[in-house]
Amino acid sequence: MLRYWTAGESHGKTLLAMIDGFPAGLTIDEEPINRELARRQGGYGRGGRQRIETDKVDVMTGVWKGMTLGSPIALQVINRDYKLERLEDLPRPRPGHGDLTGAIKFLGPIRAILERASARETAVRVAAGALAKQLLAEFDIKVYGFVDELGGVAIERPENVDDVEAMVAKRDESIIYSLNPAQDPAFKELIDKTGKAGDTLGGIVEVRVVGAPFGLGTHAQWERKLDGKLAQAVMAVQAIKGVEIGMGFEAARLPGSQVHDPIHYDPMQQESVNLGYTRPTNNAGGLEAGMTNGQTIVVRAAKKPISTLRKPLESVNLETKETDAASYERSDVCAVSAASVIVESVVAFEIAVALVDKFGGDSLEEMKARYQLFLDMARKR
Numbered sequence: 001m002l003r004y005w006t007a008g009e010s011h012g013k014t015l016l017a018m019i020d021g022f023p024a025g026l027t028i029d030e031e032p033i034n035r036e037l038a039r040r041q042g043g044y045g046r047g048g049r050q051r052i053e054t055d056k057v058d059v060m061t062g063v064w065k066g067m068t069l070g071s072p073i074a075l076q077v078i079n080r081d082y083k084l085e086r087l088e089d090l091p092r093p094r095p096g097h098g099d100l101t102g103a104i105k106f107l108g109p110i111r112a113i114l115e116r117a118s119a120r121e122t123a124v125r126v127a128a129g130a131l132a133k134q135l136l137a138e139f140d141i142k143v144y145g146f147v148d149e150l151g152g153v154a155i156e157r158p159e160n161v162d163d164v165e166a167m168v169a170k171r172d173e174s175i176i177y178s179l180n181p182a183q184d185p186a187f188k189e190l191i192d193k194t195g196k197a198g199d200t201l202g203g204i205v206e207v208r209v210v211g212a213p214f215g216l217g218t219h220a221q222w223e224r225k226l227d228g229k230l231a232q233a234v235m236a237v238q239a240i241k242g243v244e245i246g247m248g249f250e251a252a253r254l255p256g257s258q259v260h261d262p263i264h265y266d267p268m269q270q271e272s273v274n275l276g277y278t279r280p281t282n283n284a285g286g287l288e289a290g291m292t293n294g295q296t297i298v299v300r301a302a303k304k305p306i307s308t309l310r311k312p313l314e315s316v317n318l319e320t321k322e323t324d325a326a327s328y329e330r331s332d333v334c335a336v337s338a339a340s341v342i343v344e345s346v347v348a349f350e351i352a353v354a355l356v357d358k359f360g361g362d363s364l365e366e367m368k369a370r371y372q373l374f375l376d377m378a379r380k381r
Ligand SMILES: Cc1cc2nc3c(=O)[nH]c(=O)nc-3n(C[C@H](O)[C@H](O)[C@H](O)COP(=O)(O)O)c2cc1C
Pocket: 047, 096, 097, 098, 117, 118, 119, 122, 237, 238, 239, 240, 304, 306, 307, 308, 330, 331, 332, 333, 335, 338, 339, 342
């Protein structure tokens, strides 16, 4: 079973991801991981922290001469802004953060909560996802994400949004300018205006997985349904408050004839990952009954606006219990571009988990043989 955990505080010494169950025999490269880390740091509207950090991965364990060993892989991203020992507590909890609830739950300081709740931790989730993407690439599975809406305003979709090669190439140009609202002056203006007013913005991101074979996930047990696993991974990203698969909420508003995707067969496509079963629409977003159906997986996520406001909302001083403005610490105004990279990464990791689950996780060589065998058998079905 492939899985991972992370450790580390926002202003602590370091961030770690411990990945267990990663197959042996994959030659891995740090450079693409660093590219993803740079993408996560990009996007207009972020605060001063990103000028301090230049995130780089250090693959600490589980690799010999560039090749995975099948043993646990520890990834490290060091915090340049290490200052935890000098930081004081926050007196007034910030609405939208875990400050109040965490301080009560753990009977301790707000600082202890915010340091771990912080989205700084997503740096190593992105590193883990970038490693997963290298495994997926061996099976010609590609993942890309983009920003779809910012502060309630739709962003024009890239003209080649359905062209996986073009989108992945753009993604690989470290930071995808054409997918970045910062490149559109109207969005830059919106973020600037909001920031000046002491306020913040959220948005919607979309992630697609192209090339996943039939049958990842299962209908047979609730906790192994891939739609559920994807929803948990995405919802567990800081500030994500909604997850849709395919048509999502819109499907509830339409009759079945306009929602479900007809099934056709095209023998010319038999060799492709859809085994020839084409669907004129993909409202299911590539998942039916918790399993991949050979179509593109489409996941959308809603990110709430950043919680820390320069013009703070009302809060309570935990010592005096008096009403006062919430505490303020340096903060982003908008991090939706970063969220698109993070959601892309956690989706990639879950797809890799499902792939290892179906085709075995000891070695890449065995996985590939079993994958091929499955495709051959499925074509004869
Ligand atoms: C990439 C990214 C950057 C974030 N930056 C900030 C920030 O600078 N200030 C802040 O208050 N919240 C920020 N957040 C959101 C908080 O981490 C998050 O809202 C908080 O931990 C509470 O968790 P919840 O929103 O998931 O309930 C960011 C989230 C993401 C995904």
